[in-house]
Amino acid sequence: xxxxxxxxxxxxxxxxxxxxxxxxxxxxxxxxxxxxxxxxxxxxxxxxxxxxxxxxxxxxxxxxxxxxxxxxxxxxxxxxxxxxxxxxxxxxxxxxxxxxxxxxxxxxxxxxxxxxxxxxxxxxxxxxxxxxxxxxxxxxxxxxxxxxxxxxxxxxxxxxxxxxxxxxxxxxxxxxxxxxxxxxxxxxxxxxxxxxxxxxxxxxxxxxxxxxxxxxxxxxxxxxxxxxxxxxxxxxxxxxxxxxxxxxxxxxxxxxxxxxxxxxxxxxxxxxxxxxxxxxxxxxxxxxxx
Numbered sequence: 001x002x003x004x005x006x007x008x009x010x011x012x013x014x015x016x017x018x019x020x021x022x023x024x025x026x027x028x029x030x031x032x033x034x035x036x037x038x039x040x041x042x043x044x045x046x047x048x049x050x051x052x053x054x055x056x057x058x059x060x061x062x063x064x065x066x067x068x069x070x071x072x073x074x075x076x077x078x079x080x081x082x083x084x085x086x087x088x089x090x091x092x093x094x095x096x097x098x099x100x101x102x103x104x105x106x107x108x109x110x111x112x113x114x115x116x117x118x119x120x121x122x123x124x125x126x127x128x129x130x131x132x133x134x135x136x137x138x139x140x141x142x143x144x145x146x147x148x149x150x151x152x153x154x155x156x157x158x159x160x161x162x163x164x165x166x167x168x169x170x171x172x173x174x175x176x177x178x179x180x181x182x183x184x185x186x187x188x189x190x191x192x193x194x195x196x197x198x199x200x201x202x203x204x205x206x207x208x209x210x211x212x213x214x215x216x217x218x219x220x221x222x223x224x225x226x227x228x229x230x231x232x233x234x235x236x237x238x239x240x241x242x243x244x245x246x247x248x249x250x251x252x253x254x255x256x257x258x259x260x261x262x263x264x265x266x267x268x269x270x271x272x273x274x275x276x277x278x279x280x281x282x283x284x285x286x287x288x289x290x
Contacts, residue, residue, distance in 0.1 A: 001281045002033065002055075007040035009062040010263070013270025020278050036277045038062055038270075039069070041257070047073040058280040060273035063088060063260060064142075065209060066290055067182045081290040082276040084269035086141035091265035093145035096177055096207050097153075099231035099253065103203055104129065108253055130154035135173030137166075137189075138208070143179035166190075167197040175203050182209035190214065195221035201228050207259040210235040219245045222252055233259045 002023050005014065017024050025034070028043075034053070038060040039045060045059055050073045059074055061083040074081050102108060105126040113120045134150040136143045137160040150157045160169045166189060170176050176198065180186045190204065191214035198204070204227060206213055215236045221227050229251040235244075238257060246252055260266075276286035 001035040003036040003038065003277060004034040005038045006043040007038075007062070008266075009038060009040060010267035010270035012267040013038070013062065013272075013274035016271055016274040017278060022278070022281070035281060036060065038273060038277065041065070041068055043068065045069040045074075050074055050077055050079065053077075053079075058082060058277050058286075060277050061290075062266070062269045062273050064140075065181055067209065071290060080280045080286060082273055082280070082286045082288050083290055084272040085288055087269035087272050088260035088262075088265035089141040089145045091262040092142045092179075092207050092259040093149055094262075095233065095255070095259035096142075096146050096205055097149050099205055099207070099233070099255070100129070100175060100177075100203070102253055103205075103229055103231050109250075131156065132174040133158060133172055135160065135170060135176045137169075137176065137178045138180035140179060140181075142207075143177075146177055146179060166194055170194050170202075171197045171199070173202060174199065175205060177205040178208045178212055180208055180212060182211055186212050188212070188214045190218070192217040192220070195226050198227050200225065203228055204230040205232075206230070207233040210238065215246075219249070222246075222249050225251075229253075233257055 002025065003017055004025050004027060006028055014024055033055055035055050036058045037045065037056065040062050045068065047070045050070060056079050058080040059069055061069060064083055064085055066081060066083055069081055071081050106124040110124050130153060132155050134155040134157045136147050136157060139147065139159045147157045147159065158173065160166065178190065189212055195217055204218070218230060222230060231253045233255045234257050246254060272288065276288055279286045
């Protein structure tokens with residue numbers, strides 16, 4: 001079978017498919033005669049492509065979120081959609097805490113100041129995590145691992161349950177960290193009302209999807225010091241525009257959507273979806289059918 005890989009994925013999955021006798025094509029173009037397509041977050045698998053595809057049997061997301069795939073259009077055409085839930089949980093959870101520690105220990109300005117030749121030992125005072133309240137929004141694979149790491153740091157961990165009032169939840173947290181998929185229900189769930197309810201000393205961390213946060217409301221909250229700061233790995237529009245107001249603020253740190261990018265996580269994800277792709281192409285049932 002012809003399998004098209006349009007985004008960089010772990011080599012383990014590609015090797016698995018080749019060993020199974022499939023033809024694996026690496027291309028950033030979309031081929032209409034592919035039997036399967038494997039993507040990450042960059043490629044958009046649109047309704048138009050799905051309707052025009054001639055042989056497509058399975059679409060695989062080498063990762064968790066499938067907001068870049070028109071799942072309904074695929075289902076309507078009896079095309080399987082599979083992903084790799086939990087494969088990058090450790091990577092994202094560790095990156096989440098890297099961001100939290102960078103915020104609380106002022107790592108970015110400290111390093112920049114020292115590299116500029118200034119020994120500013122008394123200019124930066126950090127904050128311990130032990131005893132602080134970690135508010136985890138979303139207890140899937142990633143959120144659960146973040147909660148475990150929080151407990152290892154001695155933090156008080158609380159989780160947001162669907163149906164409860166988000167403003168009441170965020171009001172008690174020292175850190176609010178987002179780990180939900182992007183859906184119609186979660187889009188813009190962190191907005192002006194939620195930021196106003198947070199402590200002025202609290203931080204927001206988003207390693208999920210950019211559109212879960214009202215970006216304009218976040219910028220206003222950071223400018224007005226409604227919250228102490230934020231760490232963001234994902235944005236409403238990616239790549240982030242060089243004109244973004246976020247780049248001008250000194251109480252936010254940002255990374256370019258790399259939380260899931262580790263060698264281990266990429267290989268786990270690619271192997272998981274490769275196994276499911278092969279299962280579908282062989283007429284079997286995939287383990288992780290979206």
